[in-house]
Amino acid sequence: MSSKTLSSSTASRKSVGWRFLGSELSVLFRRRRTWxxxxxxxxxxxxxxxxxxxxxxxxxxxxxxxxxxxxxNGLFVAVVATIVAIPLFLPLTVGVVAGDTVAGEASTGTLRYLLMSPVARGRLLAVKYAGAVVFCLAATFTVGSVGTLMGALLFPVGPVTTLSGTTIDVTESLVRIALVCLYVTLSLLGLCAVGLFMSTLTDVPVGAMAATVVASVVSQVVGQLPQLEWIHPWLLTHYWLGFADLLRDPVVWDSFAANAVLQAGYIVVFGALAYGRFSTKDVLA
Known part of the structure; x- marks a missing residue:
């Protein structure tokens, strides 16, 4: 095969992959459940x-x-709302979307048709995961942006005093709120991978959704037990509230980096488990 033909084939596969991702996002955000x-x-x-x-x-x-x-200062509404949402409400919504990625298609019978398209199973899983990640981004920024808007409408808005005791202006404060949203999105990526794996184990979406949310709850409960302190750094939820470091001056990035490494580990492990399960799963019978 010539290099020109190989290059054309690679470009064609990439084009199909991007169209598939676009279709996935279109379906996701056309659903009333998502909204x-x-x-x-x-x-x-x-x-x-x-x-x-x-x-x-x-x-x-x-x-x-x-x-x-x-x-x-109304800008604190976004931060308070994030603190309230991250233990249960954000994991609950992410669990619904991530748990439905594969199981939802299987339950409606559309999964077999997806696999007839020129997309490998691994790429299908990657697209499904990417869709869940985009939802995570939309979810966290919904909390942050609506909180900022409501705070500006109902309360005075001005310079914010950081946890370090210094004051930053409104523009810098909005940047910090955006960073908090990105941090929380990062924190949910491992849960998305868990949900993806759970979704490959069953054809019943509700079961995968519930298992994903339970995994989040169990991780948080174990994180509160001092007797199991040795396992805390390995828990999915260990760094979920570490975004407080983004409210210091200067910003402390240690929690962000540690959280990224932890979530990457969950993505690799549960992504591999999901691929191992899905690549051998008979969905055409």
Missing amino acids: ALLAALAAIPVLIAVAVKLSSGPPRGRGPAFLDQVSQ
């Missing part, structure tokens, strides 16, 4: 902002971190 999940996440900062606005102010030291700062 319902995003709307539920958007409701979190709305409820926080409205509750603080209608109250006389939360007692200091009670409630989520930074809650007592919301009435003084």
Whole structure:
């Protein structure tokens, strides 16, 4: 085969892959369920902002971190909403989407038709995972952007005092909020891989969704047990709240880097398990 033919074949496969990804994202974001999940996440900062606005102010030291700062600076709504959403609500929505990636197609009978297209099973899994990752990005930025908007509408907005005691302007504060959203997205990538693997084990999407969410909950519960402290650094959720380092001046990147390494490990392990299961799975019978 000539180099020109080989190059043309490679370009053709890449083109098919990108079209497949575009189709996957189109299907994902045309579903009412997807928008319902995003709307539920958007409701979190709305409820926080409205509750603080209608109250006389939360007692200091009670409630989520930074809650007592919301009435003084609306930019804290996004941070508080993220803190509230990350233990349960974000994993729940991500579990629904990731758990449905393969099992959803299998349950409706469309998986066999997807495999008839000129896309290898490994690439199909990669596209499904990429779709879940894009949803993670949309979910975290929904919480952050709606929180910022509600904070600006209901409360004064101004320079923010960092955890280091210094003050940064509004533009820098918005950059920090965006970094927090990216950090949380990164934190959910390992859970997406777990959900992808669970989705290859069954043709019942609800089972894969539930197993993914349970994995998140169990990890957080184990992370609270001092008797199992030796295993904490290996837990999926260990660095989920490490984005506080992004609110220091200067920014401390240690948690970001450690979280990236941990999530990459989960992606590799559970991605390999998903591929091993899916590549041998008989879906055409």
